[in-house]
Amino acid sequence: MLAGIKSASAIIIPFILAAFIAIICSPLIKFFARYRIPKGIAVIFVVLIIVGLGVSLGGLVGQSVNDFSQQLPQFKVKLKEEFVWLVDIASQYNILINKDQILSMFDPGKMVDVATNMLTGLGGVMANMFLIILTVVFMLFEGPSLNHKIHSALNDPDKKMKQINRFLDSINSYLAIKTLVSLGTGILAASLLWFLDVDYFVLWGVLAFMFNYIPNIGSIIAAVPAVLLALITQGPLVAGLVGAGYLVINTVMGNIVEPKFLGKGLGLSTLVVFLSLIFWGWLLGSVGMLLSVPLTMIVKIGLEASDEGRWVATLLGTGEELTEN
Numbered sequence: 001m002l003a004g005i006k007s008a009s010a011i012i013i014p015f016i017l018a019a020f021i022a023i024i025c026s027p028l029i030k031f032f033a034r035y036r037i038p039k040g041i042a043v044i045f046v047v048l049i050i051v052g053l054g055v056s057l058g059g060l061v062g063q064s065v066n067d068f069s070q071q072l073p074q075f076k077v078k079l080k081e082e083f084v085w086l087v088d089i090a091s092q093y094n095i096l097i098n099k100d101q102i103l104s105m106f107d108p109g110k111m112v113d114v115a116t117n118m119l120t121g122l123g124g125v126m127a128n129m130f131l132i133i134l135t136v137v138f139m140l141f142e143g144p145s146l147n148h149k150i151h152s153a154l155n156d157p158d159k160k161m162k163q164i165n166r167f168l169d170s171i172n173s174y175l176a177i178k179t180l181v182s183l184g185t186g187i188l189a190a191s192l193l194w195f196l197d198v199d200y201f202v203l204w205g206v207l208a209f210m211f212n213y214i215p216n217i218g219s220i221i222a223a224v225p226a227v228l229l230a231l232i233t234q235g236p237l238v239a240g241l242v243g244a245g246y247l248v249i250n251t252v253m254g255n256i257v258e259p260k261f262l263g264k265g266l267g268l269s270t271l272v273v274f275l276s277l278i279f280w281g282w283l284l285g286s287v288g289m290l291l292s293v294p295l296t297m298i299v300k301i302g303l304e305a306s307d308e309g310r311w312v313a314t315l316l317g318t319g320e321e322l323t324e325n
Contacts, residue, residue, distance in 0.1 A: 013287050014128045018135035043140045064203035078232045181258045182212035192245040198230045213290045219250040272316050
């Protein structure tokens with residue numbers, strides 16, 4: 001199954017992305033339904049919002065990505081020079097490091113390539129925007145009749161529907177809170193870089209917003225290019241301020257704001273979250289890394305529904321429910 005998913009990732013990734021977009025947008029459809037707005041008009045309005053945000057974001061970031069990519073070779077050369085300078089400074093304090101050996105094993109420019117390669121991968125997925133939007137439209141139209149189909153198809157519909165509703169509520173809650181926290185992180189990061197006069201501050205703000213969806217290491221990866229660019233163009237002092245600013249932003253947003261709203265809603269252990277990041281990233285690329293937590297939640301809730309797989313779901317959990325019992 002995994003080999004089939006990986007080989008068919010070009011088809012599966014847009015479908016998964018469309019499914020999560022439809023889940024996020026379904027509350028808007030319900031909101032419009034309360035005011036007796038026809039479903040067709042509501043779906044068209046939601047699609048226009050999605051397209052408008054996508055076009056605006058693409059136009060805003062596209063030019064910055066192109067400019068940065070053209071200057072990337074020059075930045076890599078300057079980055080190596082700065083790294084050699086740091087090695088020379090360390091040698092003055094009797095910290096002897098072989099520059100040639102270190103540079104042959106460690107290329108600082110590769111740290112920038114990680115972020116740019118992930119952006120390129122996401123851009124390749126968004127090239128299928130028409131297919132994704134079309135799938136979202138059909139999913140939004142199909143959503144209300146899905147309950148009746150499930151009741152007709154399942155042997156124990158009441159039990160299964162409770163599990164499905166729990167999954168949808170968990171995903172909606174997680175994605176909504178994560179989106180707001182990521183948006184706040186991106187705005188604060190871009191504002192910090194704008195204040196310190198670091199180039200491409202909009203690009204790094206968008207990068208901070210997107211990579212904040214990746215648990216544990218996403219915020220670190222997003223900070224690396226901004227810090228290295230500040231080191232090249234502004235010097236060690238500004239680079240240190242950028243690094244400290246990112247640390248404060250991610251600490252406040254990730255350890256104070258986000259847990260306050262998410263609480264125990266995920267039900268996944270920290271180790272499982274990190275391993276799921278590696279697994280889904282290998283299986284589905286950049287989109288898999290962004291959606292690693294929701295996808296793992298799907299697997300966990302599905303395993304809880306069967307007696308044979310409940311023990312695996314327990315291993316994926318935090319263990320707090322066992323302590324409470």
